[in-house]
Amino acid sequence: MISLKLPAGSDDDSMLGASSEASYGYGTQISLEEEQVTALGADKLAIGQRVKITAYGVISRLSVDVGEEGEAPGPDMTIQLTDMEVSPASSVNASAMYPSSPG
Numbered sequence: 001m002i003s004l005k006l007p008a009g010s011d012d013d014s015m016l017g018a019s020s021e022a023s024y025g026y027g028t029q030i031s032l033e034e035e036q037v038t039a040l041g042a043d044k045l046a047i048g049q050r051v052k053i054t055a056y057g058v059i060s061r062l063s064v065d066v067g068e069e070g071e072a073p074g075p076d077m078t079i080q081l082t083d084m085e086v087s088p089a090s091s092v093n094a095s096a097m098y099p100s101s102p103g
Contacts, residue, residue: 004028030081040086050089057081 006023030053037043045051061078 027078030084040084042086045086045088052087052089053084055081055084057083 004024006025032040032042042051057079059077060080061076063076064073065076066073
């Protein structure tokens with residue numbers, strides 16, 4: 001697994017305003033309607049509780065940002081989630097998700 005957390009002082013971090021919460025950048029949150037929360041069985045979960053999300057999606061947009069002068073172009077992608085499952089993360093093997101880095 002790759003962490004989506006942005007480094008402190010990144011552009012997205014400053015645009016969102018400095019806070020004590022970790023910044024994960026624009027577009028990294030999923031908002032669900034009441035019917036979806038109920039259908040997923042997630043209505044008993046609490047704020048701050050870690051969850052495991054398994055999802056399928058389709059790529060709905062691909063583009064290349066030309067970047068600022070001197071920067072290499074980089075791809076942008078939008079993925080439309082089409083199917084999802086949410087469960088408490090207690091069964092997730094944390095060492096598999098976050099292996100220790102060498103050095």
